[in-house]
Amino acid sequence: xxxxxxxxxxxxxxxxxxxxxxxxxxxxxxxxxxxxxxxxxxxxxxxxxxxxxxxxxxxxxxxxxxxxxxxxxxxxxxxxxxxxxxxxxxxxxxxxxxxxxxxxxxxxxxxxxxxxxxxxxxxxxxxxxxxxxxxxxxxxxxxxxxxxxxxxxxxxxxxxxxxxxxxxxxxxxxxxxxxxxxxxxxxxxxxxxxxxxxxxxxxxxxxxxxxxxxxxxxxxxxxxxxxxxxxxxxxxxxxxxxxxxxxxxxxxxxxxxxxxxxxxxxxxxxxxxxxxxxxxxxxxxxxxxxxxxxxxxxxxxxxxxxxxxxxxxxxxxxxxxxxxxxxxxxxxxxxxxxxx
Amino acid sequence: xxxxxxxxxxxxxxxxxxxxxxxxxxxxxxxxxxxxxxxxxxxxxxxxxxxxxxxxxxxxxxxxxxxxxxxxxxxxxxxxxxxxxxxxxxxxxxxxxxxxxxxxxxxxxxxxxxxxxxxxxxxxxxxxxxxxxxxxxxxxxxxxxxxxxxxxxxxxxxxxxxxxxxxxxxxxxxxxxxxxxxxxxxxxxxxxxxxxxxxxxxxxxxxxxxxxxxxxxxxxxxxxxxxxxxxxxxxxxxxxxxxxxxxxxxx
Numbered sequence: 001x002x003x004x005x006x007x008x009x010x011x012x013x014x015x016x017x018x019x020x021x022x023x024x025x026x027x028x029x030x031x032x033x034x035x036x037x038x039x040x041x042x043x044x045x046x047x048x049x050x051x052x053x054x055x056x057x058x059x060x061x062x063x064x065x066x067x068x069x070x071x072x073x074x075x076x077x078x079x080x081x082x083x084x085x086x087x088x089x090x091x092x093x094x095x096x097x098x099x100x101x102x103x104x105x106x107x108x109x110x111x112x113x114x115x116x117x118x119x120x121x122x123x124x125x126x127x128x129x130x131x132x133x134x135x136x137x138x139x140x141x142x143x144x145x146x147x148x149x150x151x152x153x154x155x156x157x158x159x160x161x162x163x164x165x166x167x168x169x170x171x172x173x174x175x176x177x178x179x180x181x182x183x184x185x186x187x188x189x190x191x192x193x194x195x196x197x198x199x200x201x202x203x204x205x206x207x208x209x210x211x212x213x214x215x216x217x218x219x220x221x222x223x224x225x226x227x228x229x230x231x232x233x234x235x236x237x238x239x240x241x242x243x244x245x246x247x248x249x250x251x252x253x254x255x256x257x258x259x260x261x262x263x264x265x266x267x268x269x270x271x272x273x274x275x276x277x278x279x280x281x282x283x284x285x286x287x288x289x290x291x292x293x294x295x296x297x298x299x300x301x302x303x304x305x306x307x308x309x310x311x312x313x314x315x316x317x318x319x320x321x322x323x324x325x326x327x328x329x330x331x332x333x334x335x336x337x338x339x340x
Numbered sequence: 341x342x343x344x345x346x347x348x349x350x351x352x353x354x355x356x357x358x359x360x361x362x363x364x365x366x367x368x369x370x371x372x373x374x375x376x377x378x379x380x381x382x383x384x385x386x387x388x389x390x391x392x393x394x395x396x397x398x399x400x401x402x403x404x405x406x407x408x409x410x411x412x413x414x415x416x417x418x419x420x421x422x423x424x425x426x427x428x429x430x431x432x433x434x435x436x437x438x439x440x441x442x443x444x445x446x447x448x449x450x451x452x453x454x455x456x457x458x459x460x461x462x463x464x465x466x467x468x469x470x471x472x473x474x475x476x477x478x479x480x481x482x483x484x485x486x487x488x489x490x491x492x493x494x495x496x497x498x499x500x501x502x503x504x505x506x507x508x509x510x511x512x513x514x515x516x517x518x519x520x521x522x523x524x525x526x527x528x529x530x531x532x533x534x535x536x537x538x539x540x541x542x543x544x545x546x547x548x549x550x551x552x553x554x555x556x557x558x559x560x561x562x563x564x565x566x567x568x569x570x571x572x573x574x575x576x577x578x579x580x581x582x583x584x585x586x587x588x589x590x591x
Contacts, residue, residue: 029480207452209445216442219431226393226429227443228413286433 032280032335033291039278040295047302051309055302064301065191066256071268072194072297073249075275076201077241079293081141082276083205084238085218085285086134090145091246091272092265093152094126098247099254099264100159103167112173119247126152127243131236141239153266160262167258180256190252197245202290210237218285274321275300277328284332300324342405343368344506344537345390350399352385359385361561362399367506367539372532374552374569375541378585382561383541387508390539391423392416404505417444422504424495424512432484437462439483440498461501469497489520496527507531507538513547525551545581549574559584 027034048055074091081088101122106115126148133144170176181189205211213234216224221231246265253268254260279296281288303324304317345367352360360382367373375383388394389401392411401408403419423429430439437459446454446461462479477486483494492512499507509528513521528551531538542548548555549569555577556566564584567577 025478025480203452207455209447209451209453212438212441212445212453213443215434215438216431219433220429223425223429223431224443226391226413226423226425228392228417229443286431 032287033289036278036280036292036295040299043299043302047306047309051306054305054309060305062186062188064298064305066188068297068301069188069190069194070249070253070256071271072275072294072301073190073197073252074242074246074268075272075279075293075297076194076197076290077238077245078272079276079279079281079288079290080201080205080211080214081238081242082281082283083218083285083288084214084235085221086141086235086238087283088130088141088145088239088242089269090126090130090149090152091242092267092269093149093156094123094243094246095250095253095265095268096156096262097126097152098122098250099260100156101247102251102254103165103260104159106169112170112175116175116251119251120244123243123245123247123250124240125243126247127240128236130243131239134239135232135235156262156264160260162262164259164261167254167260170255171258176255176258179252190256193248193252197248198290198294201241204241205290210234214238215286218287220286270318270321270325271297271300271304274324274328277332278324280328282332282335283329287332343402344371344404345539346402347386347389347396348400348402350386350389350396350401352389352394352396358561360389360396363558363561363563365556365563367537370532370535370537371554372528372538372540372552374548374555375539375558376545376548376555376581377558377564381558383558384510385561386558387423387510387539387541390416390506391421391508414443417502417504420503420505421508422499422502422506423508423510424492424499425510430483430491430494433482435480436466436477436483436494437479439494440465440501442498444502465497465501469500488515489517489523492516492520492524496524505536507536508541509538510541511543512540513542513544521547545578546574549577557581557584 044055054060074095078088078091098119102115102119105118106112109115130141130145130148133139133148134141137144177189179189179193183189183192203211205214213224213229213231216227216229217231217234225231249268250264254264275297276288276293277283277296278299279289279292279294281292300321303320304314307316307320308314343366345365347363347365349362349364350360351358351362363382363386365386375386377383385394389396392413392415395410401411403411403416403421408415408419429442431442434442437455440462441458446458448454459479466477466479477490483491486494496512512524516524525547528538528540532553540548540551552569554566554568555572557564557580565580567580569577572580
């Protein structure tokens with residue numbers, strides 16, 4: 001009898017829960033993402049209005065798909081880090097350091113795939129180093145990764161002796177079309193890689209225990225630890241993820257132009273950070289989405305094209321990125337106060 | 341039946357500060373023990389050792405009669421120890437369902453979260469155990485928007501959901517209204533009736549006296565004394581507490 005009552009109550013509970021689904025609830029829960037989507041649409045309309053020749057031509061969209069992944073790929077794991085309450089400013093240097101490992105390994109062995117693996121391993125090592133410094137030595141990630149940013153950039157300069165070099169030999173390997181080829185002669189494969197990494201990061205963040213712990217660590221690390229979340233492991237994993245994926249982005253960016261510059265990655269710092277913050281991820285941790293960053297990256301990518309297309313010099317893009325970062329971070333400060 | 345918790349000569353320091361020194365502590369089966377002591381007396385350190393958050397520097401710990409070493413929070417929860425913390429240990433920007441399953445998310449065989457199941461279970465707990473009736477509250481509501489009593493309800497339901505045998509309440513009445521406090525006291529009585537054991541920490545001596553079978557007084561990292569509540573009047577207990585606060589000893 002009791003069982004039946006309980007079963008009925010449970011069924012009723014299920015029913016009531018399903019009934020509470022509504023459009024307004026969806027809007028409430030996904031407010032930030034819908035907001036970014038609205039900004040995305042409005043900006044796009046403005047761009048089309050301001051520079052119709054550029055923004056109504058399909059060529060610009062192929063170009064976006066080719067170049068946005070260079071900074072958007074790193075923005076995905078960076079989003080996870082910022083949600084966890086951390087930041088990594090060393091990823092541009094890790095992009096370059098990964099390529100140094102790539103070139104040194106190729107020079108030593110002649111195997112392009114081995115060189116690729118070495119680049120990823122270098123990224124893993126650099127990420128692990130960041131994680132250990134932050135987690136075990138208690139250095140704030142902002143400071144720690146400014147330090148490692150200079151350290152790895154210095155290592156790149158030392159090992160490459162400050163010189164750039166051709167990567168034309170990679171064209172002989174299948175790795176080149178595998179990473180930066182084109183599907184049907186038009187769709188850049190690096191865009192597919194961006195999609196794959198975005199989906200993987202989304203699944204990690206939203207469908208795994210690791211992702212749940214990222215949100216909890218960023219929201220209230222003390223509470224998370226009291227309830228048994230291994231916040232140290234979570235944070236170290238986040239830094240490793242950025243390391244590996246940034247090294248991957250470095251290989252893609254270099255192979256696309258079949259050339260290596262020791263300054264590789266430096267130009268992506270601002271645009272990557274701006275994508276994350278514009279995408280609705282809070283600098284205070286605990287809040288953020290991969291979807292938001294994805295849209296943020298396309299807005300950032302389009303802004304560069306738009307500034308030039310409407311006749312301003314490219315120098316203005318930095319002014320705009322800077323403004324975007326400041327405005328989005330300030331907006332989050334207000335939103336957070338409201339949420340609390 | 342063995343004691344639920346037994347600490348023998350447990351010490352813990354944080355740098356120069358000795359938080360606990362040679363503490364012996366017992367929580368019997370189906371017993372509610374009240375921990376009393378001033379701020380910084382070592383109450384929270386003691387319970388954080390029992391919950392696996394801190395490792396003792398010295399001493400032995402037995403849970404359900406078995407010696408445990410290198411206890412961690414997940415291990416303690418597996419053994420059946422749940423804690424309702426002073427600060428409630430909630431992630432305020434996260435949803436109700438994430439908080440209920442904080443640190444113990446349900447997953448399928450390949451490690452993917454069973455979100456629907458966790459939300460349904462949260463909804464069931466909300467309506468049946470937490471007494472949430474407001475239509476505005478659902479498993480996707482952010483915990484930060486709840487009242488003090490509702491937050492405490494979440495922390496308690498979370499402790500009960502996983503069927504703990506030992507429930508630790510660290511300053512659970514903090515920030516609660518009178519009505520909410522009364523409900524909480526009833527809840528602690530319920531723990532005893534259900535055959536479970538509890539450690540109840542509170543600044544308010546009246547609350548502790550009304551629910552505890554035994555009171556342990558801690559002062560400056562040491563056990564200053566213990567009394568069965570049936571053997572001592574509230575006035576006498578208060579008197580002794582004042583004396584401990586002034587002199588560090590009971591008599």
